[in-house]
Amino acid sequence: MVSHALISVVDLRGRVFGGDQFVFEAVIALCLDLAAEPCRDQLLPGYEAVTQAECEAALAARPPALINLSVLGTLKTPMCRPAGEPLTVEEVADGVFVHKGHIAEPDRANRGDVANLGFIVGDDSVAVVDTGGAPWVGEGLWRAIRKQTSKPVSHVILTHLHPDHVFGTGPFAFTGAEIVAHVGLSRALADRQAAYRQSFETLIGIESVLGTNVPPVTIAIDKEMAIDLGNRPVLVKAWPVAHSLADVTAFDTSSGTLFAGDLIFHRHTPALDGRLMGWQAVLHDIEHMQVTKIVPGHGGPALDWPDGLADMNRYLKTLERDTRQAIADGERLGDAVNHIAESERTAWVLFQAYNKRNATVAFTELEWE
Numbered sequence: 001m002v003s004h005a006l007i008s009v010v011d012l013r014g015r016v017f018g019g020d021q022f023v024f025e026a027v028i029a030l031c032l033d034l035a036a037e038p039c040r041d042q043l044l045p046g047y048e049a050v051t052q053a054e055c056e057a058a059l060a061a062r063p064p065a066l067i068n069l070s071v072l073g074t075l076k077t078p079m080c081r082p083a084g085e086p087l088t089v090e091e092v093a094d095g096v097f098v099h100k101g102h103i104a105e106p107d108r109a110n111r112g113d114v115a116n117l118g119f120i121v122g123d124d125s126v127a128v129v130d131t132g133g134a135p136w137v138g139e140g141l142w143r144a145i146r147k148q149t150s151k152p153v154s155h156v157i158l159t160h161l162h163p164d165h166v167f168g169t170g171p172f173a174f175t176g177a178e179i180v181a182h183v184g185l186s187r188a189l190a191d192r193q194a195a196y197r198q199s200f201e202t203l204i205g206i207e208s209v210l211g212t213n214v215p216p217v218t219i220a221i222d223k224e225m226a227i228d229l230g231n232r233p234v235l236v237k238a239w240p241v242a243h244s245l246a247d248v249t250a251f252d253t254s255s256g257t258l259f260a261g262d263l264i265f266h267r268h269t270p271a272l273d274g275r276l277m278g279w280q281a282v283l284h285d286i287e288h289m290q291v292t293k294i295v296p297g298h299g300g301p302a303l304d305w306p307d308g309l310a311d312m313n314r315y316l317k318t319l320e321r322d323t324r325q326a327i328a329d330g331e332r333l334g335d336a337v338n339h340i341a342e343s344e345r346t347a348w349v350l351f352q353a354y355n356k357r358n359a360t361v362a363f364t365e366l367e368w369e
C-alpha cells in the first residue's frame with residue numbers, strides 16, 4: 001500500500017509553493033552559431049525558486065555545468081525569469097502521471113509533442129518515462145513534475161529509440177538523473193540520430209530542435225531490473241526485437257500500471273520498425289503479466305487491461321495473415337503493399353502514413369522465413 005496523496009512542492013526552507021503560485025526558473029539562451037539567430041531559451045532545471053532574487057542567488061552559488069550544451073551552439077549568460085508553461089498531465093493512478101501527446105505526425109503546430117510521456121512518484125524520488133520529441137517538451141515535463149513534487153528525478157527511462165520519445169531527454173541530464181534504456185539503444189540511436197535530427201528540423205522547425213541532445217545511457221538493461229523510488233519498485237524489462245530494435249517496458253508494481261512505450265499503440269496506426277513475429281510474441285508475453293492498466297506510446301492515455309490489447313493484436317494478426325497470403329500467391333512486394341491489412345483502414349488514425357511501410361517490413365521479413 002503506497003500513499004502519494006500528499007504531493008506539494010516544498011523548497012529548501014520548507015515553504016510550500018507550486019500550483020498557481022508564481023515560480024522563477026533559470027534559462028540560458030542557446031543560439032545556432034555566432035550569427036545568433038535562431039536562438040531558444042533552454043531551461044536549466046534545478047534553480048526553481050519563489051523569487052527571482054533567490055533563483056539568481058542559487059545560480060551564483062552553484063553555477064551550471066554547461067559543457068554539454070556548448071557543443072550544441074553558442075551560449076549566452078544564464079538568467080532567471082518567470083517559469084514557462086508546464087505540460088498538461090493526468091493522474092492515471094495514485095502517483096502516476098501521463099502527458100498525452102497529439103495523435104499526429106510531428107509538425108510545426110505540435111512541435112514534436114506527439115508521444116505519451118509520464119512520471120512515477122515514489123517516497124524518495126521520481127522516475128520519468130520518455131521525454132518527448134524536442135527539448136521544450138522535456139522542459140515542460142520537468143515543470144509538470146515540479147508542480148506535483150520537489151523530490152529529485154532519479155531515473156529517466158527511455159522506452160525505445162524513436163525521436164518523438166527521446167529528443168526531450170537533454171534537460172534531465174542537468175539534474176544528474178540516471179538514463180535507463182535497452183542495452184541496444186545507444187548503438188542504434190548513434191546510427192540514426194543525425195538522420196532523425198535532420199528530419200525533425202524539417203518537420204517541426206529548427207527553433208524547436210535547437211539544443212536537442214540525448215545524453216548517454218547510464219544504465220543499460222539486457223534483461224530486467226528493479227528501480228527503487230522509495231517504497232515504489234519500478235520494473236524495467238528489455239524485450240527482443242519487436243516494435244523497434246530496443247524496446248523496454250516500465251512496470252509500476254504499486255499501481256499495476258504498465259508503461260508499454262510503442263509496444264502498444266492506441267488509435268494511432270502501429271508502426272513496425274522491428275520484427276512482426278517478434279512483436280506478436282512480446283505482446284503474448286505481456287498478456288500474461290499481472291497488469292491493471294496500460295499506458296500506450298500513443299493514444300490512451302490509459303487503457304483497461306487486457307481489453308486495451310485487442311486492437312493491436314488484431315492489426316498485427318491481419319498484417320501477418322494478408323502478407324503470408326500475398327507471398328503464397330506469388331505477388332510482388334510493390335503490388336502486395338497496396339492491399340495488405342486494408343481491412344484495418346477505418347480502425348486507425350494515420351493509416352496512410354504507416355500501413356504501407358508496415359506491409360513492406362512484414363513482407364520482407366516473412367518472405368525469407
Ligand SMILES: [Zn+2]
Nearest residue numbers: 160162244262
Ligand atoms: Zn516508436
